[in-house]
Amino acid sequence: MEINYLVLSAEIILSLTGIAIVISTVYPFKNKEKLLGYVALLGISLALFSVTNNWNQNGEAFSQMIFQDNFGTFCKALFLLSSATIICVSIPYLRKAQLPPGEFFSLLIFSTIGMSLMVSSSDLIMTFLGLELLSISTYVLAGYNEQKRKSNESAIKYFILGAFSTAFLLYGIAFIYGITGSTKYLKIAEVISNFQTVPLPLLLGLGLLIVGFGFKAALAPFQVWTPDVYEGAPIPITAHLAVGSKVAAFVAFARILYQLAPDLSLYWQSILWISAVLTMMIGNIAALTQTNIKRMLAYSSIAHAGYLLVGLISHSQLGIQSLLFYLVAYALMTLGTLAIIQVLGRQNESNVDIQDYTGLSHRQPFLSATLSIFLISLAGIPITGGFVGKLFLFSAAIESQLYGLVVIALIASAIGLYYYLRIIVLMYMKTTKNLEIPIDIPVPVRFVITVMVAGTLYLGILPNTLLQLAWKAVSF
Amino acid sequence: MLNLLLIIPAIGALGILLLPHKKSNLIRNLSLVVSLITFILSLTLLFQFDSQISQMQFIEDKIWFEVGPVSVHYHIGIDGLSLFLVLLTTFLFPISILASWHIKTNISSYMSLLLLLEMGIIGVFISLDLILFYVFWEVTLIPMYFLIGIWGGKQRIYATVKFFIYTMASSLLMLAAIIPLYFLNPSKSFNLIEITNKLVNGEIILSPSVEILLFLAFFLAFAVKIPLFPLHTWLPDAHVEAPTAGSVILAGVLLKMGTYGLLRFCIPLFPKASLTLAPIISILAIIGIIYGSLIAMVQPDMKKLVAYSSISHLGFVVLGIFSFNLISIEGATYQMLNHGLSTCALFLMIGMIYDRRHTHLIEDFGGLAQVIPRYAALFMFFALSSIGLPGLNGFVGEFLILQGTFLENPGHAAFAALGIILSAIYMLWMYQRVFMGKVHHEQNRLLSDISTREIIILVPIVIMILWMGIYPGPFLRKMDSSLQLVVDRIEQSRESESYRVELIGN
Numbered sequence: 011m012e013i014n015y016l017v018l019s020a021e022i023i024l025s026l027t028g029i030a031i032v033i034s035t036v037y038p039f040k041n042k043e044k045l046l047g048y049v050a051l052l053g054i055s056l057a058l059f060s061v062t063n064n065w066n067q068n069g070e071a072f073s074q075m076i077f078q079d080n081f082g083t084f085c086k087a088l089f090l091l092s093s094a095t096i097i098c099v100s101i102p103y104l105r106k107a108q109l110p111p112g113e114f115f116s117l118l119i120f121s122t123i124g125m126s127l128m129v130s131s132s133d134l135i136m137t138f139l140g141l142e143l144l145s146i147s148t149y150v151l152a153g154y155n156e157q158k159r160k161s162n163e164s165a166i167k168y169f170i171l172g173a174f175s176t177a178f179l180l181y182g183i184a185f186i187y188g189i190t191g192s193t194k195y196l197k198i199a200e201v202i203s204n205f206q207t208v209p210l211p212l213l214l215g216l217g218l219l220i221v222g223f224g225f226k227a228a229l230a231p232f233q234v235w236t237p238d239v240y241e242g243a244p245i246p247i248t249a250h251l252a253v254g255s256k257v258a259a260f261v262a263f264a265r266i267l268y269q270l271a272p273d274l275s276l277y278w279q280s281i282l283w284i285s286a287v288l289t290m291m292i293g294n295i296a297a298l299t300q301t302n303i304k305r306m307l308a309y310s311s312i313a314h315a316g317y318l319l320v321g322l323i324s325h326s327q328l329g330i331q332s333l334l335f336y337l338v339a340y341a342l343m344t345l346g347t348l349a350i351i352q353v354l355g356r357q358n359e360s361n362v363d364i365q366d367y368t369g370l371s372h373r374q375p376f377l378s379a380t381l382s383i384f385l386i387s388l389a390g391i392p393i394t395g396g397f398v399g400k401l402f403l404f405s406a407a408i409e410s411q412l413y414g415l416v417v418i419a420l421i422a423s424a425i426g427l428y429y430y431l432r433i434i435v436l437m438y439m440k441t442t443k444n445l446e447i448p449i450d451i452p453v454p455v456r457f458v459i460t461v462m463v464a465g466t467l468y469l470g471i472l473p474n475t476l477l478q479l480a481w482k483a484v485s486f
Numbered sequence: 487m488l489n490l491l492l493i494i495p496a497i498g499a500l501g502i503l504l505l506p507h508k509k510s511n512l513i514r515n516l517s518l519v520v521s522l523i524t525f526i527l528s529l530t531l532l533f534q535f536d537s538q539i540s541q542m543q544f545i546e547d548k549i550w551f552e553v554g555p556v557s558v559h560y561h562i563g564i565d566g567l568s569l570f571l572v573l574l575t576t577f578l579f580p581i582s583i584l585a586s587w588h589i590k591t592n593i594s595s596y597m598s599l600l601l602l603l604e605m606g607i608i609g610v611f612i613s614l615d616l617i618l619f620y621v622f623w624e625v626t627l628i629p630m631y632f633l634i635g636i637w638g639g640k641q642r643i644y645a646t647v648k649f650f651i652y653t654m655a656s657s658l659l660m661l662a663a664i665i666p667l668y669f670l671n672p673s674k675s676f677n678l679i680e681i682t683n684k685l686v687n688g689e690i691i692l693s694p695s696v697e698i699l700l701f702l703a704f705f706l707a708f709a710v711k712i713p714l715f716p717l718h719t720w721l722p723d724a725h726v727e728a729p730t731a732g733s734v735i736l737a738g739v740l741l742k743m744g745t746y747g748l749l750r751f752c753i754p755l756f757p758k759a760s761l762t763l764a765p766i767i768s769i770l771a772i773i774g775i776i777y778g779s780l781i782a783m784v785q786p787d788m789k790k791l792v793a794y795s796s797i798s799h800l801g802f803v804v805l806g807i808f809s810f811n812l813i814s815i816e817g818a819t820y821q822m823l824n825h826g827l828s829t830c831a832l833f834l835m836i837g838m839i840y841d842r843r844h845t846h847l848i849e850d851f852g853g854l855a856q857v858i859p860r861y862a863a864l865f866m867f868f869a870l871s872s873i874g875l876p877g878l879n880g881f882v883g884e885f886l887i888l889q890g891t892f893l894e895n896p897g898h899a900a901f902a903a904l905g906i907i908l909s910a911i912y913m914l915w916m917y918q919r920v921f922m923g924k925v926h927h928e929q930n931r932l933l934s935d936i937s938t939r940e941i942i943i944l945v946p947i948v949i950m951i952l953w954m955g956i957y958p959g960p961f962l963r964k965m966d967s968s969l970q971l972v973v974d975r976i977e978q979s980r981e982s983e984s985y986r987v988e989l990i991g992n
Contacts, residue, residue, distance in 0.1 A: 416665075474549075
């Protein structure tokens, strides 16, 4: 048995940081949210440093419980950056909403550990542990604003449905273990490849796994919880759910499908094909009718999960590479959009109705210009990262000859144009007499928004660097 | 060289955004200077251009992004077809910036959007990589969307959303056709020239049904842009609601992106499908010519009248392209430039009267020739150019198109010729109601005649119209060899026996 702590150095650093933050909550510091926020950021930067050092070093640890490969490293770096962004925007949020920062940051960090474990796991039990660590932390975080009914509703809904889906996942793992006699990805794949005919319980197990991950990644028909939970959760947590949690579910799912069940691709491709069509259509059509911007973004994130599925279904290196690229672009634009919504929402998350954005360009030129860029990117229009990402996803699907799926995805994107544009129309082309006091944008949030805009445009104009990285990250 | 045509407007657009918003005069002058520099640079292209060469010139080819099996190049170049469209673009932009001198709200965003639009349009005309082309194609959409939506008329939001959804939805189809072309290409690239050559050599073989599907996907994107009947309904709204510079650019060059796309992509890539579908497309074009003129005739609004006349004129262009001989295609290309000049001038003049009276309804005017004679004379000149009076540019283009079409299909030419008569009717009737007779409305007596700035805007167009009408030789000679390639492509597939056998077999 070989234990290689270096492989888990990032997770260890994060755990220590999380525990330190929990302990520090008992001491009465001044400006606690700032101090603890910086501690959390420091921990994340150290973890990021150790993760990036692992680039191009493959290996495994804990008797094949953990993989270390570029895919994991790439995704971990993405999780860490996303969590760092969320911490930046949470600092002013927590101060205004007067919420205790200690538990918030530590839970955020624990959920990041969960995501890292999910993506680097090579054993179903380990994946399950990572998923649980992520889920339980986010259940609490969703209800963190205990004074608000909506936040409580969000947490309860998320918890009950999440617990159900976890049960499905565990049941699926049990089936797979029962048939193949192992929980290790590569071992299972080996056993499956020796089967003459695929046994039914194995397919049942695979189906249950798809249900479990489908819930976490908000794929139709398991997407119903998303709008309510996103609407009620505190905005930084909405961002965490829409980006971190969803990305983690996607990449862990991708690893399972590609490493554990490559021989069953015929089955999961056809199941996910239906799910992708439903996800894209439900997401885009439902988003058309929303009046609350958080709900609209929830549906838009469902639609994006559908596009991501297109890459997954392609079952090729190009498919996974496009998935990774799109996840980065998606993270940038979603985090940026939610940061803007948070600033506009002020203390008590008002201004979440789409009508509140009327004439915003006159009052907030910076916010409305940046929001437009994010929306244009979400709609997949050049010269933004969203366009290059979609181009690659659809190219991967055409390479795998999924013409029907691409046509449906294009129709879905065309529908999507309308609701993204609607906000731009309201901000720029309509005027309102409602004169508000100007909002001062907190420095960390302004920083986050600027970085996200720069990143979105950078990925649209000079995507080569990230494309190459993502290509090298696909090691299976 | 070509790089600069993209870089200068882009830098200008960014630079203007960084200037302080209050200095509106500085912003205006700076954007004028940027667009003039671009124009002068594009003129040097004209002199260095070698009209003997039918291939692309001034080529730049670098890798833009490349990963695994996918590589997209920054590949640009021009030939006789794109040369003049680039020149038309760079020529019209200083004019439309001058025509926007009075814009007050948010001048820096306005000017920077205009320059971004200029970069996008030039990019469309010079890109030789399919993805690069698609990117520029979409990039033109966003500034136009904002220009109409923010600085437009009362119904601007309806107009701009309609414009955006129409064009964006159809161009997504084009994207859906671009990617399969890539994977059919054995050497995996989006290089237009390479793909065309391989289609000619038979290294890429498209089955007839695939070819028709891909053709239709490209064609729909272009047909919306042109706009071809029955996809034209966005155009009158967008034109009427757009600010003057927006209408000028829309009519002048944006619509030409569609007809350019037909000549550059649809026909060379899918000649057999073009031949198969040409009868239907020609009939749609003829319907467009006659329908556009008839609707123009009954318009109460001058701007809408000119907008519908565009549908009719662009119908001529499409008819010329799909008659597939050198004369008609040359005429069509020439007509793109003519329409750019004369329609722009008409929109500019309507914009000028709108600045004074805040209306472009025909019934609000009458007898203007007595009050503002110089304005009336210039308007007459442009109206005649649009009708196609011999000696002015419109005549040359329409004549070549009709001559070429007659050689292929006399019936088509006969019906299309009706359009010329109708265009004389609607234009002159409108002129009569606006400028002749008595002054009905007292406030029209106070109108001031055309100002020096307005004359500076219009004189270059007058000169070009006269030059292109009297001495079209130099223009046509430069286009010749490049357009001959398009015709050869069609002729080659017309002759290919296998195609006939397939047709009979089916």
